[in-house]
Amino acid sequence: MKFEKYGVKPTRHGFAQGLVELGEENKDVVVFGADVTGSVKTSEFQKKFPERFFSIGIAEQNATTIAVGFALSGKVSVFSTYSAFAAFRNADQIRVSVCYNDANVKIGGGHSGVTVGPDGATHQSLEEVSWLRALPNMTLVVPCDFEETRKAIKLVGRMHGPAYVRFGRSDVPMFTTEDTPLEYGKAQVFKEGNDVAIVANGIMVWRALEAAQKLKENHGIEARVINNAFVKPMDEHTITNAAIECGCMVTAEEHQVIGGLSGAVAEVVAKNFPVPIEFVGMKDTFGGSGEPEELMEHYNLNWQAIYASALVAIDRKKNGFKKVRKLIDIPEYSENL
Amino acid sequence: MTNQVEFKQYTFDNRERTNQEFAEVANTLRQDIIKSLLLAKSGHSGGPLGISDLMSVLYFGGYMNYDPENPNMFGRDRFVLSAGHMAPVLYSTLARAGYFECAELATLRKLGTRLQGHPGLDVHLPGIETSSGSLGQGVSIAVGMAMSDKFVDKNDAAVYCITGDGELQEGACWEAAMAASNYDLSNLCWIVDNNDCQIDGRVKDIMDVYPIKEKFESFNFSVIEIDGHNYDEIKKAIEFFKENQISENNKPTCIIAKTYMGKGVSFMHDKYSWHGNPPNSEQAEIALSELNMEKD
Numbered sequence: 001m002k003f004e005k006y007g008v009k010p011t012r013h014g015f016a017q018g019l020v021e022l023g024e025e026n027k028d029v030v031v032f033g034a035d036v037t038g039s040v041k042t043s044e045f046q047k048k049f050p051e052r053f054f055s056i057g058i059a060e061q062n063a064t065t066i067a068v069g070f071a072l073s074g075k076v077s078v079f080s081t082y083s084a085f086a087a088f089r090n091a092d093q094i095r096v097s098v099c100y101n102d103a104n105v106k107i108g109g110g111h112s113g114v115t116v117g118p119d120g121a122t123h124q125s126l127e128e129v130s131w132l133r134a135l136p137n138m139t140l141v142v143p144c145d146f147e148e149t150r151k152a153i154k155l156v157g158r159m160h161g162p163a164y165v166r167f168g169r170s171d172v173p174m175f176t177t178e179d180t181p182l183e184y185g186k187a188q189v190f191k192e193g194n195d196v197a198i199v200a201n202g203i204m205v206w207r208a209l210e211a212a213q214k215l216k217e218n219h220g221i222e223a224r225v226i227n228n229a230f231v232k233p234m235d236e237h238t239i240t241n242a243a244i245e246c247g248c249m250v251t252a253e254e255h256q257v258i259g260g261l262s263g264a265v266a267e268v269v270a271k272n273f274p275v276p277i278e279f280v281g282m283k284d285t286f287g288g289s290g291e292p293e294e295l296m297e298h299y300n301l302n303w304q305a306i307y308a309s310a311l312v313a314i315d316r317k318k319n320g321f322k323k324v325r326k327l328i329d330i331p332e333y334s335e336n337l
Numbered sequence: 338m339t340n341q342v343e344f345k346q347y348t349f350d351n352r353e354r355t356n357q358e359f360a361e362v363a364n365t366l367r368q369d370i371i372k373s374l375l376l377a378k379s380g381h382s383g384g385p386l387g388i389s390d391l392m393s394v395l396y397f398g399g400y401m402n403y404d405p406e407n408p409n410m411f412g413r414d415r416f417v418l419s420a421g422h423m424a425p426v427l428y429s430t431l432a433r434a435g436y437f438e439c440a441e442l443a444t445l446r447k448l449g450t451r452l453q454g455h456p457g458l459d460v461h462l463p464g465i466e467t468s469s470g471s472l473g474q475g476v477s478i479a480v481g482m483a484m485s486d487k488f489v490d491k492n493d494a495a496v497y498c499i500t501g502d503g504e505l506q507e508g509a510c511w512e513a514a515m516a517a518s519n520y521d522l523s524n525l526c527w528i529v530d531n532n533d534c535q536i537d538g539r540v541k542d543i544m545d546v547y548p549i550k551e552k553f554e555s556f557n558f559s560v561i562e563i564d565g566h567n568y569d570e571i572k573k574a575i576e577f578f579k580e581n582q583i584s585e586n587n588k589p590t591c592i593i594a595k596t597y598m599g600k601g602v603s604f605m606h607d608k609y610s611w612h613g614n615p616p617n618s619e620q621a622e623i624a625l626s627e628l629n630m631e632k633d
Contacts, residue, residue: 030489054484054520062512065474069481072458072467075489093509096471097478101458 001190003175003209011167011203012110014149016041019078019108021150022157023049029157030070032056032063034081039169040110042080060085064093064105071103076157080108082116083125083166087132098162099135106156107164113254114282114299115170115203115292124287130259132164133232139163140232142253142261143182144205146174148229151182159184166202168254170292173206187235193222196310196317197242199265200252201228204280204301208252211306218337223310231264239265240272248317249277250309254301257281257328276316278309283328304333311337338618342372344432344439351434352399356568362433363393364632367601369429369442371624374615377446380454383598383611385426387532387565388499391594392430394571395497400579402494405435408463412492415466415482419475420501420530421455422613428452431464473507476500476527480513483525483589495582499528503535505546511556518557521587526578527558529591530565534598534609553591565594602627 023029023045035058037043046053056063060081067077080086086109087094098105114124132140139156141163143149149167156163181188190205191212200208205227212223224246226238243249249269253261262279269275282299296302308331316322349362366389374380395401401414418427425445432439437451444450451462455470466482469475479498486494504510517525529549533540540546553560561577563570571594578590598612599605602624616624 030485052489054488056516057519059512059515061473061509062477062480062516065477065509065513066481066484066516068467069478069483070485070489071481072478073482073485073490075485092471093474093477096468097474100468 001180003190005173005175005206007174008171009146009174010169010171011143011146011149012041012169014146015108015110015153015165015167016044018150018153019045020048022154023052026076026157028074029076029078030054032067032077032079034058034060034063034085036081040080040082040108060089061093064090065097067105068097068101068103071105072101077105078108078157079105080110082111082123083109083128084111084123087125087128087164091131095135099137102137102161104160105162106153108153109164109166111169112166113168113202114287114295114301115168115254117170117292117295118289120289121286126256126282126287129166129231129255129261130263133264137162138232141229142166142201142231143229144202144227145172145176147176147178147180148182152229155182155184168203172203175206182229185230185233185235187226187228187230187238189224189238190227191223191225193224194245195221195223196314197224197226197246197249198252198306198310199226199228199239199242199249199261201231201261202254204252204254207303208306210303211310214303214307215310221310221314228261228265231261234264234268236268236272239268243269243273243275248275248313250280250306250313251277252280252306255281256284258284276313278313278331279327280305280309280330283330300330305330308333308337338622339375342376342443344369344372344442346439348435349397349433351397351401351403354398359390359393359398359568361632362397363389364628365433366392366426366429368625368628369432370425371616371621371628373425373428373442373445375618375621376443378615380425380446380615381422381613382615383534383605383608384420384423384501384530384532386602386605387596387598387600388423388530389426389601390566390568391499391528391571392426394568394575396430396434398572400575401497405464408436412490412494414495414497417466417469417475417479417496417498418456419469419479419498420472420504421470421475424454424456427456434464436464437462472501472504473509476510477513479525480517480522483522484520487522487524495524495526497526497528499530501535502529502531502533502546502549503540503543505529505549506544514553514556514558517589522589523582523584523587525589527589527591529593530596531593532596532598534612536609536612538609549593557588558591559586559588560591560593562593563595565596566600601631
């Protein structure tokens with residue numbers, strides 16, 4: 001597969017479009033709003049299908065369990081708000097009423113990660129992947145751009161059971177197309193290579209492709225780039241094959257390193273074919289105010305961090321263990337690397 | 338005692354009954370509760386005994402539209418036990434309604450059972466509409482069911498839900514109440530089991546939820562307060578709901594049922610210490626003999 005950036009759009013727009021398409025193909029799809037419907041774009045569905053849209057107000061717990069009530073009445077319930085409230089405020093409701101019931105509830109977690117920007121740490125959800133992937137029955141998708149988010153909500157909307165789709169507020173590169181595959185529980189190899197595997201999801205996938213390009217230009221390193229949109233269920237085969245064939249890995253996510261995609265990849269690799277892994281993500285800190293791109297640089301959620309981490313991973317593969325490092329120690333980039 | 342426990346197979350149909358007949362049904366439910374808890378060696382005694390009279394009228398008085406032969410019948414009335422810890426009375430009710438064999442009541446809380454400590458949808462026990470047990474969630478699910486019936490399926494079905502009074506300390510209950518009145522859910526019947534007991538003590542001492550009536554009225558519910566052990570009053574309350582359902586005031590109904598925890602067993606009567614305990618062998622023997630005497 002070959003990818004080129006052909007524009008920018010927020011992933012929430014993809015969610016909105018996919019949701020409308022889902023509503024068109026299935027009249028049992030009902031959507032619940034928790035006041036920020038213009039922000040997470042469920043207002044698009046509301047405009048088109050007002051009789052299937054229900055405003056619950058600023059009450060995320062109630063919205064979640066009401067969505068369950070509809071699901072237990074044979075409907076496909078979709079609830080969306082900011083991830084900061086769509087995955088935490090209603091945590092118990094998700095565990096008991098959504099997942100234990102195996103209810104047909106899809107949650108759209110919008111405004112995720114630091115790219116929500118100036119709103120600051122209270123609104124920058126960076127931990128939901130860690131906790132949601134521990135829940136039985138849950139499907140968890142972190143799509144990488146507009147088009148993949150559109151496909152993701154349609155895909156989970158067509159299957160039975162709980163699902164969470166994580167997306168963001170800000171403009172991000174568009175590079176996948178209608179033809180790019182997205183399959184349930186499958187990771188996709190976006191670039192072939194056998195020197196190091198970069199496993200990324202969400203908006204870090206584009207940065208992983210950028211890092212792979214630089215590694216090739218500067219060092220002739222062929223990195224395999226894997227888009228791991230499904231954090232649950234994990235694609236154990238693709239990840240294990242990458243460990244076997246590349247011998248070292250880097251993970252990259254706009255999320256805490258602790259327990260996120262990093263944790264999920266480490267679990268698969270440790271169980272099947274242990275190799276060195278470097279982790280790019282939030283380093284056990286909260287976010288803060290700033291413009292999205294400034295924040296991505298500030299917290300080293302950029303191609304440079306992936307690039308530097310790939311070099312360290314390859315060094316560890318060749319030269320073995322050197323010293324004990326902290327989980328959150330992420331290699332620093334400099335011009336001469 | 339444990340060896341002598343058996344659950345004779347007989348069921349009750351869902352029809353108009355005399356108060357004497359309701360008492361007989363409730364007595365059976367209470368005996369089932371004591372027996373299943375004795376065998377389980379853990380679980381909640383007080384609450385289930387306290388709502389047995391309510392369950393007797395609700396399920397066996399010809400009010401609810403359900404079919405044990407077709408538990409997922411489209412357009413059925415639904416019942417949600419938001420206070421999921423009172424599961425033993427729900428299991429007995431469903432068995433006596435004919436949803437499954439009464440002998441299965443002996444499996445309460447045992448490994449592999451469909452009669453989980455709190456109701457679980459994953460084990461597919463017929464008649465269970467949702468998992469419940471994390472307080473405050475069931476009633477919000479009931480609100481969602483009532484909305485789905487009213488606005489999407491556009492049927493005449495009713496959704497009944499029982500919460501505890503201590504459960505009202507959960508903020509989620511009031512989010513549910515707000516939505517119920519916002520969406521004019523006249524098809525929702527919310528029954529508050531007002532026994533004034535919770536694990537730690539009297540509800541008013543732990544966190545005062547009173548006045549309950551005025552709270553629900555201010556949330557725009559039609560409210561009726563009844564003696565939850567008086568069959569005439571229970572019938573009146575359900576009829577009050579049914580009138581609300583077809584009236585044009587579009588209000589959800591709240592039935593505040595004053596009950597006694599442990600009702601029917603002298604040494605459990607109104608004792609909050611019986612919230613979360615099962616009877617031992619001796620206690621069960623006394624309880625069952627009291628219930629048998631009452632029956633005779």
